[in-house]
Amino acid sequence: MRQTKKIAFQGEPGANSDLACRKAYRAYEPLPCPTFEDVFAALRSRRAELAMIPIENSVAGRVADIHHLMPNSGTHIIAEFFLPVRHQLMAPKAATLKTVKTAQSHIQALGQCRNTLRKLHLKSVAAADTAGSAREIAEEGDITRAAIASELAAKIYKLKILKRNIEDEKHNTTRFIVLSRKARWVSRAHKDVITTFVFQVRNIPAALYKALGGFATNGINMTKLESYMVGGQFTATQFLCDVEGHPEQPALRRALEELAFFSREIRVLGVYPAAAFRLAQKAAAD
Template structure:
């Protein structure tokens, strides 16, 4: 065993040397980018996706494919942070599922900026105070997040990516507390409801205490020697708690979809989704006029939802998700037809489509 551990130590040292060599090369690329475009961004999302996909496909095993993506995501995040840390705004506080979505997409080396409202995230991206923003758009069990949809009206930001995050609750314990000694469980009302059967089976005598967020629940549990919290595992590290039980939600398969906000359009990836707003007046046939150009071009419509524009009475904005990129001929033709018949059409963005929530 000692010999095997010695070989592992030698490999670790080689990996460390290669990581530092990669960081130096990344810094050289950053210098060249600044010489060509002094005010341009250093982050290249399309290149990042290409590298991750190539490495996942090239992995012969036994190292797990999802771990390949996670490891190299962190490597690229750390290399970029040496030159220019990405500023990513999200709905705070730290330790929430939105924060977890940020770390999954951008790595732990990104500068996560917790903000108080969804509108503040849009403003930070639009005004250049953040490079990207991450906002929730829909949950598989709870439906759409209307404040996110409403925030697009009148703003000039683009959707540049999406994140599909499985909602997996963990029971986080005070460091010196055993499960049988838990007297209070803190969490957001929604999380408490989603774990009700588990709590009844494992902590039938514990009092449940509602908190404004799962992150705040973790903070409260840290201050309560007999307290626990239901939250994301990320909160355990941030609030110095330990994970007492994993995946305690009563139903599996729940996930939340997030949009990544940016300012620059995204080139086609070959597997894209386009989200747009179409504004129509409330009159007979309005919805048919909206759908006909999409159907004529043979495009798949994966989502449609209406919201009042709040500009004038009975005027509605329809949010639509189409399969394809806005530069694809069929999508471009459908958009041209829509602009000829509707009051207003705005493409919110074309971005790589994520189908499954990784675990």
């Protein structure tokens, strides 16, 4: 019998990453991993064919550690997926909004529901993750304790949802990247393409300004540029960048050539189709 392909994610069953895997890759079996390092290891060791990693959130910003782990992971970005995050307040079956006193979840989820928790007079309790909080609340069975997690977590751990969609910002969305062991560049003929790469500029005056000039002169739209320290050195800064376009198209090829002239290193992490969510937001903005 043919085994089901697996897609690895960080967290426990019912996490938002689990939900993203199920929505984007219905034919794959989600594989929970304790840490991001374990996700990359599962992919490299062939325990999973793909991996789904959150990289940024519209409310909380970038996800810590990913920028450091991904460039040296030996994996490649082949797709992106946007998941609107809907937080549910859940508790044991016998609980009500009158009995619960605390709400437990990941620190980011608590922050994203701060106003609602204040209105409900619930004390926030920080925990390792959302789904793990749901599991713990289910195991304890204490009607004074609630968790904030996904609807999937409530279903898995048989908890009652006391209040739905308690996030303060309805635009709360997490962007995920899909990773593979092998590079799978989308065809240059594809209409809407995102290229992700990292680079380090040489430590000379105005190096970043000069390095990025080629993108402006060649009409390349840069949708993301983030910097982070490398190896604990204040003079060694690496940049993660997303641009619209394919490296084999003349305009982006020229921009990357100019970037290379002022950089110590450039590494393309993926060339993949822009997600429908991204295109819809762009159309709305235009």
